[in-house]
Amino acid sequence: MTAATRPTAPTAPTAPAAPRSTADALAAARRGPRRRRAVVVGVLLVLLVALVLVRALLGDYRVSFVDAVRIIGGAEIPVASFILMESTLPRAVMAVLCGAAFGAAGGAFQVMLRNPLASPDILGLTLGASAAAVVSVVALGLRGTPVTVAALGGSVLVALVILSQAGGGGSATGRMVLVGVALAAGLSAVVHWMLVRSSIYQAQEALVWLSGSLNSVTWTDIGRLLVLDALLLPVLLALSGRLPVLVLGDDLAAALGVRVPALRIGVTLLVVALVAAATAVVGPIAFVGFLSGPIARRLVPGRPSVGIAALVGAVVVVGADHLSAYAVPDTALPVGLVTGLLGAPVLLWMLRTRSTPEGR
Amino acid sequence: MTVTETDQPTTAHPVPAGGDDRPAARLRTDAVRLGYGDRVVVDGVSLDVPTGRTTAVVGPNGCGKSTLLRGLGRLLRPVGGSVLLDGDEIGTLSTREVARRVGLLPQQPVVPEGVTVLELVERGRHPHHGLFRTWGRADEEAVAAALERTDLVHLAGVPVDSLSGGQRQRVWLALVLAQQTPVLLLDEPTSFLDVAHQLDVLDLVRGLSEDAGSTVVMVLHDLGMAARYADHLVAMRDGAIVAEGPPGEVVTPAVVEEVFGVSASVLTDPDTGTPVVVPRRRVRPEGAHR
Numbered sequence: 001m002t003a004a005t006r007p008t009a010p011t012a013p014t015a016p017a018a019p020r021s022t023a024d025a026l027a028a029a030r031r032g033p034r035r036r037r038a039v040v041v042g043v044l045l046v047l048l049v050a051l052v053l054v055r056a057l058l059g060d061y062r063v064s065f066v067d068a069v070r071i072i073g074g075a076e077i078p079v080a081s082f083i084l085m086e087s088t089l090p091r092a093v094m095a096v097l098c099g100a101a102f103g104a105a106g107g108a109f110q111v112m113l114r115n116p117l118a119s120p121d122i123l124g125l126t127l128g129a130s131a132a133a134v135v136s137v138v139a140l141g142l143r144g145t146p147v148t149v150a151a152l153g154g155s156v157l158v159a160l161v162i163l164s165q166a167g168g169g170g171s172a173t174g175r176m177v178l179v180g181v182a183l184a185a186g187l188s189a190v191v192h193w194m195l196v197r198s199s200i201y202q203a204q205e206a207l208v209w210l211s212g213s214l215n216s217v218t219w220t221d222i223g224r225l226l227v228l229d230a231l232l233l234p235v236l237l238a239l240s241g242r243l244p245v246l247v248l249g250d251d252l253a254a255a256l257g258v259r260v261p262a263l264r265i266g267v268t269l270l271v272v273a274l275v276a277a278a279t280a281v282v283g284p285i286a287f288v289g290f291l292s293g294p295i296a297r298r299l300v301p302g303r304p305s306v307g308i309a310a311l312v313g314a315v316v317v318v319g320a321d322h323l324s325a326y327a328v329p330d331t332a333l334p335v336g337l338v339t340g341l342l343g344a345p346v347l348l349w350m351l352r353t354r355s356t357p358e359g360r
Numbered sequence: 361m362t363v364t365e366t367d368q369p370t371t372a373h374p375v376p377a378g379g380d381d382r383p384a385a386r387l388r389t390d391a392v393r394l395g396y397g398d399r400v401v402v403d404g405v406s407l408d409v410p411t412g413r414t415t416a417v418v419g420p421n422g423c424g425k426s427t428l429l430r431g432l433g434r435l436l437r438p439v440g441g442s443v444l445l446d447g448d449e450i451g452t453l454s455t456r457e458v459a460r461r462v463g464l465l466p467q468q469p470v471v472p473e474g475v476t477v478l479e480l481v482e483r484g485r486h487p488h489h490g491l492f493r494t495w496g497r498a499d500e501e502a503v504a505a506a507l508e509r510t511d512l513v514h515l516a517g518v519p520v521d522s523l524s525g526g527q528r529q530r531v532w533l534a535l536v537l538a539q540q541t542p543v544l545l546l547d548e549p550t551s552f553l554d555v556a557h558q559l560d561v562l563d564l565v566r567g568l569s570e571d572a573g574s575t576v577v578m579v580l581h582d583l584g585m586a587a588r589y590a591d592h593l594v595a596m597r598d599g600a601i602v603a604e605g606p607p608g609e610v611v612t613p614a615v616v617e618e619v620f621g622v623s624a625s626v627l628t629d630p631d632t633g634t635p636v637v638v639p640r641r642r643v644r645p646e647g648a649h650r
Binding site: 021022023025026028029030032033114242244245247248249251252254255256257258259297301302303304 | 430433434435455456458459460462463464465466468469470472473474475476477478479483484486487500503504507508513514516517519539545
């Protein structure tokens with residue numbers, strides 16, 4: 001802003017290749033999408049913080065914001081400390097962590113497979129975890145950590161079968177989706193079979209693995225998922241920078257320098273790791289992976305955004321958890337039930353308001 | 361167009377200016393065999409792609425012309441023979457390295473929902489970026505130049521899925537132009553376009569080799585358009601080259617009959633001097649291959 005720099009700035013004869021008008025036109029073309037993106041991210045962040053505060057403070061027992069700050073700072077307030085630190089705050093934090101994991105994983109998977117149906121919950125990744133867990137509870141009589149390990153193994157196994165179709169040319173994505181859907185159907189049959197032959201006591205135990213719930217979240221669980229999210233999400237976000245090229249089709253993506261099979265394998269591995277980690281802690285929270293991507297794409301059209309899908313997922317789970325706890329008086333519904341109930345109408349609404357008939 | 365092509369049918373074609381300052385990317389195949397699974401579609405094709413010229417590959421449906429193009433662009437690994445880019449076996453180069461030298465536009469790329477013209481064309485810069493992309497001056501200039509060349513600057517902020525077929529095809533061309541490769545491979549760039557838009561696209565493509573010295577290989581359905589716009593014509597049938605050379609030499613009644621199985625009269629366009637094919641009737645029954 002000093003007088004010395006003034007004269008050099010306006011002349012700028014450095015870029016004769018692009019006339020001023022083109023540069024202006026491109027800047028103008030960028031302005032709209034950029035502003036929209038900034039607004040969407042801002043609104044989602046504010047909404048997320050607001051929902052976390054609501055979830056943590058405005059339960060049956062209300063904790064004031066000032067008290068909450070003091071409690072987190074180390075103060076001990078009777079009742080409030082217990083409610084906040086053992087119940088509402090861990091649930092809110094866990095909802096954010098697993099919502100972001102499900103949302104990012106779902107959004108990335110759908111974009112990678114160019115199919116809005118191709119989310120990890122539809123393609124059997126979460127069902128793989130559920131089925132393995134239910135089998136180990138009902139048939140093998142396992143409890144605790146071994147069940148979690150089995151659940152992880154189930155997801156990974158399903159992912160490997162789906163990945164076996166990732167190579168080669170032609171309709172690799174179509175094959176991956178079909179194999180996933182077929183696996184999901186088979187696994188759901190396994191789950192039902194197991195439930196039929198289980199005792200009522202075992203069924204109760206297995207139920208946690210069928211509909212996700214935040215009812216018994218511990219700070220240890222949160223620590224584990226936080227570490228995994230912190231490791232996996234940034235890598236997935238970096239890798240998803242290539243997805244805008246992949247969505248143009250395998251041939252054009254390859255011609256633009258993307259190693260298509262390698263990218264598919266990389267994204268799938270990250271997605272299964274995120275989904276398995278979140279499922280192992282809270283169970284399969286229905287439809288979050290499925291819904292976050294389409295909602296994110298509706299909010300910010302044109303550019304697949306895994307980051308925004310993660311934010312949407314977090315918002316959905318925190319909001320749904322609050323509803324699940326207080327919508328029906330004296331009944332704590334599993335959060336997965338609420339997301340499932342919300343999911344169907346949202347899906348129908350999106351189908352009806354689809355912006356282009358071809359629907360890519 | 362009509363003015364520049366008056367001396368067309370002769371073989372002596374001046375090398376276009378502007379091709380000198382960029383490294384000559386030479387693309388050729390040596391007895392290359394390409395196919396899908398056990399099915400061999402291109403069987404022993406040896407082709408020297410003329411540098412800095414426009415080459416058109418023509419032939420009936422299923423003759424292997426698109427497959428040859430995919431082989432030239434490294435989308436398909438040869439099952440025999442070789443594809444050489446600047447003397448290197450193309451399979452030994454990385455995907456990204458090839459993408460900086462050879463651009464390829466497939467027949468029907470997917471238009472993502474809601475994407476604007478500018479956002480789509482920007483993706484053409486992908487081969488010039490690492491995992492953590494930084495958008496630089498060169499990128500901005502390449503995108504601006506591509507949009508200017510395809511006359512899309514005024515549509516930069518418009519969603520691609522709201523454009524007409526002809527405009528969309530120009531967007532895809534702009535994307536490949538933004539890639540700034542010395543070699544361009546185009547698979548049926550005019551399919552589904554009406555005649556006016558076909559001329560638009562082909563004039564644009566032709567200009568690339570004439571003004572910018574790009575090496576262009578395009579697969580075309582329409583023999584007449586190919587004869588008019590190509591410097592070099594490659595006629596294929598049953599996975600092999602039947603004839604190649606300047607359109608004036610290649611397009612003869614005998615070649616048309618052998619390649620397409622129709623008898624035809626070949627006239628000369630009074631404006632451009634290029635051959636015009638008037639098909640008469642089918643002479644080879646469907647499925648009667650050699």
